Each structure stands twice: as structure tokens, then as C-alpha cells.
Amino acid sequence: MPSQIQIDTNTVKSKGTCASSPCTEATNDEQIVYLMTAGSKANTPIVIEIGGVTNPRSMSSTDDFVVTTLDTDGVSEIDSGYNKRARMTKVGEITSVLLVPTSDVNGMNNDYTFTMYSPIPITNNDQLKFTFPEQIVPPKNSEEMNCQGVTNINNVTCTIVGN
Amino acid sequence: MTWLPGGGGYSFTMSNVENPYSVQTSNGFSDILLQTDIPHFDIAEFEGSDNKNPGATDGITNSKAAPLVTYTAT
Numbered sequence: 001m002p003s004q005i006q007i008d009t010n011t012v013k014s015k016g017t018c019a020s021s022p023c024t025e026a027t028n029d030e031q032i033v034y035l036m037t038a039g040s041k042a043n044t045p046i047v048i049e050i051g052g053v054t055n056p057r058s059m060s061s062t063d064d065f066v067v068t069t070l071d072t073d074g075v076s077e078i079d080s081g082y083n084k085r086a087r088m089t090k091v092g093e094i095t096s097v098l099l100v101p102t103s104d105v106n107g108m109n110n111d112y113t114f115t116m117y118s119p120i121p122i123t124n125n126d127q128l129k130f131t132f133p134e135q136i137v138p139p140k141n142s143e144e145m146n147c148q149g150v151t152n153i154n155n156v157t158c159t160i161v162g163n
Numbered sequence: 164m165t166w167l168p169g170g171g172g173y174s175f176t177m178s179n180v181e182n183p184y185s186v187q188t189s190n191g192f193s194d195i196l197l198q199t200d201i202p203h204f205d206i207a208e209f210e211g212s213d214n215k216n217p218g219a220t221d222g223i224t225n226s227k228a229a230p231l232v233t234y235t236a237t
Contacts, residue, residue, distance in 0.1 A: 058204035092207035097195055097220045106225035107184045115174035118197060118207050122173070125200040133190035136223060137181035150174040158177060 001030055002062035005086065008052030016047030023048070057120070061085045092119040097130075113150060182225055191219030 001007060009027045014034065017023070021038035034048060056062050067082040095117045103110040116128070132138045138160060139145035147158035183189045195209035195218060211218045 057206050058199050058201050059206075060201070060204055091205045092197075094195065094197065094207050094209040097192070097209050099192060099220055099223065101180070101182060101223060103182065104226040105229050106182050106186050106227070107229055108182045109179060110182065111176045111178045112180045113174055113176045115172050116195075116209070117172045120207055122197060122206075126206065127198045127200070128195070129198055130195040131193045133192060133219075133222065135183035135185065135189035139177075139179040144179050146178040148176050150176060152173045153175050156175045 001032070002056075002065060002085070003030075004056035004058075004062040006054040007032065007050075008054070010052065015049035017045075018048055055088055056086065057123075059088050059091065061087045094118055115151070183223060186225045186228055188224040189222040191222050193219035195220070 007027065007029060009029070014023045014025055017036075017040070018034065021036065021040070024035040024037060026033045026035075032050060036046075040046060062085050064083040064085055066080065068080040069078040070076060071078055096115075098115040100113045100115075101108075101110050102113075114128075142159045145158050145160065147156045149156045191211070193211075195211075196205050197207035198205050209218060209220070211220070
């Protein structure tokens, strides 16, 4: 499996061909090994369903998937290849973004609280980017802007870009 | 940012933001994207709730006009 795709070793499941001809599986973080307990005829599609797979986080192409078939001794290689990559085409949808100022008085300099809900886990060093509307004046520069985490954010650094 | 994984929302405050001068509703904050630390790669985006401006939050509406503290006519 490419490094960008995560396997949950607890939820790997074998369906497809493995449902009719049970397979014995062994799994680690990078590889899934299926031992076919029954043979199949030539030119018969072998379908294996894998569950518990987490898609890559970015929209860039993954490294290669590599499929290797081994003889009954588990060592002699019959074939190795495939070498296909996966690429995500749709980003997750943030379901809501809520902004609440501390003051409702026009022209007042105050604090804004941003709350958002992400459909995917977010990790250290991810970035949230947004554009201010023209009617609202952000801090003059990054030095005058103080951001503090409130919920589920430990440290936050805010930067003005293209001011 | 240093995020703490949580099932609920994420929130933070930003200081020194100046409210709209008008009491009319402002445009929304727009182009809201979550990006990885790999430049230019988005991982999530906000579709927006305002049909006039996709990808934007609802605007801010001031409910109080700035009060004049004193007014003297001579």
C-alpha cells in the first residue's frame, strides 16, 4: 500500500472472492497478505474487498499500489506489478463556520470567535485560510493580531497574507 | 496551528478586528479552506450558506449603533 493510505489492521475485511473461497489474511501497516485457501481457474477475476482504509489527506497522487503474487511456498514470486496510484478528486466539506464578535457596536475594535466543524481529522500544522469581507477591518499586521485557541486547538498562529 | 483531534468543533478567537462601520449586514468571510502543510493542497472547504456568495459565511450585522457619549448644541 502507498504510504499516504492508512490501513486499520482491526477492520480489514475479506469479501468478494474471499467470501466464497475463504482467504487467510495477515496485515501490518503497509501490507495485506491473502492466503488463497482454494484455487481459481485462469482468467477468473479475483475480487478482494478491503475495509478500514483511510484516504490520503492531500489531493496529490499517492505512491504506487504494488500487487505481488507468490507460489505455494510463499517465497517464489509469480508476478509483481500493477503500480497504480490513487488521487482524490473531492475535498471534505466543512459543514459550518460560525463567527461571533464580542461587540455588536459598529466600528468597534473587538475579538471575533471562529467556530468550524471539519468532516475529517485535522492534525498539527494544518492551515485554515479565509478572506475578510471588505467591510470588516482585520488587524493592521500579523504582530497586532492575537489568536488563541478555545476548543480543540492548543496553539494557533495567525498570519495576514497579501495585506 | 496545533489542533487537538476532537469529535466536535474547533474554535479560536482573533483580537483587534474592527466591526463594519455601517449597521447593514456585511459580506461574509469567504474562500474558507483547510489546507495541509503541503502548500496549495486543500483537505476541506466550506460550501457556504449564503447563495449570493458561495464559500462565504453569513455576514456580520451590528445590532447597536455606536453611541455618542455627549452632544452639545450651541
